[in-house]
Amino acid sequence: xxxxxxxxxxxSNEEExxxxxxxxxxxxxxxxxxxxxxxxxxxxxxxxxxxxxxxxNRMASLAIAEDRKSSTLxxxxxTLRDAAVYYCILxxxxxxxxxxxxxxxxKLSVKP
Amino acid sequence: DVxxxxxxxYLVKRTGEKVFLECVQDMDxxxxxxxRQDPGLGLRLIYFSYDVKMKEKGDIPEGYxxxxxxxxxxxxxxxxxxxxxxSMYLCASTLLAERGFTDTQYxxxxxxxxxx
Numbered sequence: 001x002x003x004x005x006x007x008x009x010x011x012s013n014e015e016e017x018x019x020x021x022x023x024x025x026x027x028x029x030x031x032x033x034x035x036x037x038x039x040x041x042x043x044x045x046x047x048x049x050x051x052x053x054x055x056x057n058r059m060a061s062l063a064i065a066e067d068r069k070s071s072t073l074x075x076x077x078x079t080l081r082d083a084a085v086y087y088c089i090l091x092x093x094x095x096x097x098x099x100x101x102x103x104x105x106x107k108l109s110v111k112p
Numbered sequence: 113d114v115x116x117x118x119x120x121x122y123l124v125k126r127t128g129e130k131v132f133l134e135c136v137q138d139m140d141x142x143x144x145x146x147x148r149q150d151p152g153l154g155l156r157l158i159y160f161s162y163d164v165k166m167k168e169k170g171d172i173p174e175g176y177x178x179x180x181x182x183x184x185x186x187x188x189x190x191x192x193x194x195x196x197x198x199s200m201y202l203c204a205s206t207l208l209a210e211r212g213f214t215d216t217q218y219x220x221x222x223x224x225x226x227x228x
Contacts, residue, residue, distance in 0.1 A: 036217075041221075041222075042221055042222070043116075043202050043203075043204070043219030043220050043221050043222050044155070044202070044204075044217070044219045045219065046216045046217065046218070049216070101154065101155075102149075102154040102155040103154055104152070104154065105154075
């Protein structure tokens with residue numbers, strides 16, 4: 001599976017937007033970009049995913065670079081509940097032989 | 113909402129004991145997975161199952177076995193617990209077997225197992 005690179009940690013103020021970057025320069029044409037987050041003492045939680053076009057849902061937005069070698073998860077207004085480790089993962093379409101490879105992710109701290 | 117539950121949040125066992133970790137999902141999902149999560153190593157897949165009585169090895173199956181007698185229940189068994197199996201164990205499920213790992217995975221809250 002292709003590898004992703006994320007900053008180890010980021011800080012944000014409450015109510016401000018947060019942009020979490022992810023580099024995936026070796027992405028292949030059929031790799032989906034998935035984001036999960038893990039709150040303290042909980043299992044990972046799905047946030048959003050996309051292939052080529054930008055995506056929006058109730059939790060976040062995903063901006064995908066035109067060359068697909070990077071993407072950005074956008075939390076429009078950070079809340080204290082958004083403090084978590086965010087994982088950017090590439091999943092090969094039809095990849096029943098693959099698995100979710102969670103790297104170290106980005107630990108997001110939100111200050112009141 | 114999909115709910116994935118795990119039998120225990122915290123478990124302490126002794127070396128050599130047989131340990132059962134239970135996972136139940138309530139949304140008729142076909143795929144179920146067991147991972148372990150360790151600091152610095154991320155999540156690693158132990159076993160997964162795409163149907164009742166079917167199982168596939170993941171990346172680190174040694175020392176573990178699984179059982180899926182009913183669609184909603186997937187059990188992880190540590191035949192003889194060892195201290196290096198101290199870890200956070202996470203169960204997950206996805207809806208459709210043919211979409212494999214591309215489908216959204218729903219995780220349980222995890223079981224923190226300590227083997228003394």
